[in-house]
Amino acid sequence: MKRPRAGQMAFTLVEVLVVIGVIVILLGILVPGVAAVRRESLASSCLSNLRQLSVAHLSYMAVHKDRFADVGLPHGSLGAPARSFVNTLKPFCDDQLVLRSPLDASPHWSVEFGGEGLPVNNGSPPLFRLTSYGMNNYLSRTYSPAAAIQGVGAGADALARVQRPSATVCFLRMADRGAYASSDHPHVEEWGAFPVPATAASSQVQINSIDAGKPGTASRSTWSFVDGHTSAAEFSTVFEGATANQFDPGL
Secondary structure (H helix, E strand, C coil), X not given: CCCCCHHHHCCCHHHHHHHHHHHHHHHHHHHHHHHHHHHHHHHXXXXXXXXXXXXXXXXXXXXXXXXXXXXXXXXXXXXXXXXXXXXXXXXXXXXXXXXXXXXXXXXXXXXXXXXXXXXXXXXXXXXXXXXXXXXXXXXXXXXXXXXXHHCCCCCCCEXXXXXXXXXXXXXXXXXXXXXXXXXXXXXXXXHHHCCCHHHHHCCXXXXXXXXXXXXXCCCEEEEEECCXXXXXXXXXXXXXXXXXXXXXXXX
């Protein structure tokens, strides 16, 4: 038998380029798929955090005659941190790590909490992020639209004041960057004044928490509701406008 020559065993340049092209195409298909699967896994963990937070809140309500916890972390002013659910729910929550979402990409966590140490503000004292989650301000005793107009206590701050607990958002993901990154509540009443509510909401809430590269109403985030259930849903399903949303308990 004749031994093949060295030249007969080698690949041609065209063959090498074809193989490289096939590999590049496969990587182009597989890498986004792997990233998407990872985001979905992180979203599941985030929903688990929200469930634990909801259980803690339900336990708090059971002790406080069905009254909701309140908010108090600032987005510019001093606020009232002691009043915030971040502090008042501590006795009802075994794991404080539930306050940090695995989807959280905020640079505003302090170094003490394993963050980059970038303050939200330029003033003194510096404001840092203490939670990935916020509470629907319509449910707040002090920061709801009703409380702003009629005084503290006028808001829907108890279960009996919410018409549809299973269809009213309770906890949500706060924006990772910007002034509201240090806060524990948005101002939902402002969103409906914009032609595109997502424009205003995205500066306060991380509406694309799951679909990080997909802005707008088609992106998804994680939400929990007054009755304790959670959902991964598009922003447009929880907020269509000022008179059609799942935040205002009077709708």
